[in-house]
Amino acid sequence: MPLKLPFSRTRRPRNDGAKGAATAKRGVRLHVGAGRERLEGWINVDVQDLPGVDVVADVTQGLDFADVEAIYAEHFLEHLPIDAAVDFLVECHRVLAPGRWLRLSTPNLEWVWMTHYPMDRPAEAKARQAIVANRAFHGWRHRFLWNRELLDKALAACGFDEVHWCRYGESAHAGLAGLERHETYDDSSQYPHVIIAEARKGAADPAALAELRREIRSEFLAHMDD
Numbered sequence: 001m002p003l004k005l006p007f008s009r010t011r012r013p014r015n016d017g018a019k020g021a022a023t024a025k026r027g028v029r030l031h032v033g034a035g036r037e038r039l040e041g042w043i044n045v046d047v048q049d050l051p052g053v054d055v056v057a058d059v060t061q062g063l064d065f066a067d068v069e070a071i072y073a074e075h076f077l078e079h080l081p082i083d084a085a086v087d088f089l090v091e092c093h094r095v096l097a098p099g100r101w102l103r104l105s106t107p108n109l110e111w112v113w114m115t116h117y118p119m120d121r122p123a124e125a126k127a128r129q130a131i132v133a134n135r136a137f138h139g140w141r142h143r144f145l146w147n148r149e150l151l152d153k154a155l156a157a158c159g160f161d162e163v164h165w166c167r168y169g170e171s172a173h174a175g176l177a178g179l180e181r182h183e184t185y186d187d188s189s190q191y192p193h194v195i196i197a198e199a200r201k202g203a204a205d206p207a208a209l210a211e212l213r214r215e216i217r218s219e220f221l222a223h224m225d226d
Contacts, residue, residue, distance in 0.1 A: 028068045029175070030095075032059055033076030037181040042072070059091070060084050067097040070175060074105040075182045075194075082144045082216055089158040090209070096201040102160065103176050103198045105168075109145040111191040112136045148195050157212040161202035171198060 034044035038052030046053045057064075060080065071092050077085050092102050116133040137145060148165065155163050164172065171177040176198060185193040 028065060029070040030063070030065060030068055030072070032063075032071060032073040033079070037074070039072070039179065060088065063091050063095045065095045068095050068100065069097060070101050070103070071096060072103045072176070072179055074180055075107070077104055077106040078142045078145055079140075080143055082220060083213070085144060086154055086158065086209075086212065086216065089154060089160075093159040093201055093204065098201060100201055101173060101176060101198055102155075102201070103166075103171070103179065103196070104151070105180060105182065105194050105196045106146050106151070107136070107142075108192055108195045109147040111193045112145060114191055115193075146195060148197075151195060151197055154212060155197065155199045157205060157208040159202055159204040159209075160199035162200040164198045166196040166198055167192070168194065168196065173198070 029042045031039045031042040031044045034042075034046045034050075034053055035048070036050055036052060038044050043054050044052055045055045045057055045059060047056065047058050049056045077088070080088060089102075096102065112133070116136055117129050121129060136142070152163055169178050169180050171179075180196075182194075
């Protein structure tokens with residue numbers, strides 16, 4: 001059975017045999033939001049107790065790990081409200097060992113915009129376009145869709161550097177290649193349907209993070225209903 005841990009930033013997971021001990025070893029790699037797509041050689045973490053999940057935890061409450069080698073999250077970030085997504089990036093930065101890598105895959109807002117609501121469609125097609133465009137934003141429990149520029153800004157503000165934009169399944173790092181499992185869609189001629197970013201843990205930038213949080217509050221959260 002997987003460990004069921006209500007992770008916090010202050011309590012370490014108990015040692016429950018091999019799985020509990022694995023969290024204390026160097027070289028740990030975390031697969032966050034694993035769902036049913038287990039990755040061998042990784043600690044597969046999910047909020048649901050699903051087959052193949054090693055640790056059941058709500059990672060928005062923190063990651064109870066330290067000095068991990070890599071973190072991978074595929075089609076996870078878009079399921080978090082934007083402020084929680086920034087918190088998650090900060091937490092990833094905290095638990096990664098210096099110079100180690102985070103890999104994220106998330107739907108590309110620009111692809112959704114260009115493919116789901118082209119303005120030159122005939123009037124009879126636009127009723128359906130309205131439905132499918134809103135599905136992309138609100139379906140599948142999506143909470144916020146990112147473009148490359150905003151994700152780059154958020155990663156930098158959260159202390160990551162050397163951001164690389166990758167193709168599906170490709171990486172300059174052998175341990176991060178071939179990880180994607182999510183279904184694919186046809187890319188447009190200009191825009192990939194997913195943004196895949198790899199970012200290295202660098203120095204924290206508290207001023208940039210504070211400014212990002214201020215902008216998110218003033219430009220978005222302040223306009224949301226409680």
